[in-house]
Amino acid sequence: MDLQQMRYVVAVAETRNFTRAAERCEVVQSSLSHRIAGLERELGVKLFARTSRRVELTSAGEAFVTAARECLAAADRAAADAAAATGVVRGRLAVGVIVTTAAVDVPELLQRYRARHPQVRVDLRSGRSDALAAAVRDGKLDIAFLGLPESQRPTDVEALALDHDKHALLVPAGHPLADTPQVTLRQIADETFVDFVSGTPARAQSDQAFAAAGLTRDVAYEAGVVELITRLVARGLGVALLPSAFITPLAAADPALALIPVADGPRRIEYLIWSRFNPSPATRAMLKVLGVPD
CATH class of the missing domain: 3.40.190.10 (Periplasmic binding protein-like II)
Structure with a gap:
């Protein structure tokens, strides 16, 4: 088993289609299918239930994908940490934002961040403040911009009131x-x-x-x-x-x-929040761009 096989399985799980998964992974479909079939033989289980029209995860596949995502995230973090040790920031930064954010010009912020750290892939997601806060706590987002009533404060995350x-x-x-x-x-x-x-x-x-x-x-x-x-x-x-x-x-x-x-x-109070647990180099770089003290 290797990381590339895990990436193939996760891609199929997310697209529910071998052809689209191969396109995402920039590989021919036959190679992707062959690698996944080899992994299934090695594991002794079927990860996907396939018909001519649909692809679904089996129960074994659901369990495998959960762990595979964790392994891939750990591998990406290891590579990012190694690069950061040489002064280069790379990896992925997942940002959440409410649609009424006003304290920060998010597009301008992302433009400045990309200019400083072009090797970081930034993923942006909009949503409700409570859902974004939960995603930061769960490690699905690195930072988020929220708007909450004065009576409410983000919990179990680092939080900075912006406005x-x-x-x-x-x-x-x-x-x-x-x-x-x-x-x-x-x-x-x-x-x-x-x-x-x-x-x-x-x-x-x-x-x-x-x-x-x-x-x-x-x-x-x-x-x-x-x-x-x-x-x-x-x-x-x-x-x-x-x-x-x-x-x-x-x-x-x-x-x-x-x-x-x-x-x-x-x-309302607008907040910037991020995870308390060991922020990634890409996250720390964004906090620096925002002027958040160490």
């Missing part, structure tokens, strides 16, 4: 409150709201603010992405509370929208 922000009220330009200099939660409690999906940290920020004020509201529209929220608001279907640092430039560029400060509105 404190207040939410603002987004309304359609023709709304009666559009020219109001400031509103309170009580003034807007009877509005129809557009918000993030219930149970997410992004939604919790507004839910907690209304609950703390002893108010209830009607969330008629739930959306997973900001673009849909802003489009629903622009069409006059509801109003939304969104982080002001993120939404201000978007609202300023769209004449169909107006933004109003909220005196007692939700507050």
Whole structure:
């Protein structure tokens, strides 16, 4: 058994297709199939159940892939550590980001990082703050940028607060409150709201603010992405509370929208988080680019 065989098995497991796996591994399919078949003979088990139309992992295959991923990650880390000892940073950096990140210009950050460390492959993934935090804890992401209510702090990870922000009220330009200099939660409690999906940290920020004020509201529209929220608001279907640092430039560029400060509105903290356990050279290099002290 060797690392290349493990890579082939993982590629087939992830693509569920021998042809696509061979393309990913930059090898002819017959060679990939031959190496996997040899590994199955060596192990004495079938890793894949195959038909002419589909490929699925067997129970033995599921167990093997889990361990194979760990072995491949360890091998990659060993190579990265060896390179780092000579002053060269390489390997992989997995970054998670919420879509409303405003404290850091992530594309600009990644551009600077790539300019300094061109041999590092950067993988970027967006998602919910709670899911990204769990991925960092589980070692699936190296760092992540989160946005959490003031009452909540990341746990079991290293965390650096990047910014404190207040939410603002987004309304359609023709709304009666559009020219109001400031509103309170009580003034807007009877509005129809557009918000993030219930149970997410992004939604919790507004839910907690209304609950703390002893108010209830009607969330008629739930959306997973900001673009849909802003489009629903622009069409006059509801109003939304969104982080002001993120939404201000978007609202300023769209004449169909107006933004109003909220005196007692939700507050959030943007965090940078990373694993407490032995950060990789690529992770340490990113922390250095971000100016995080050792």
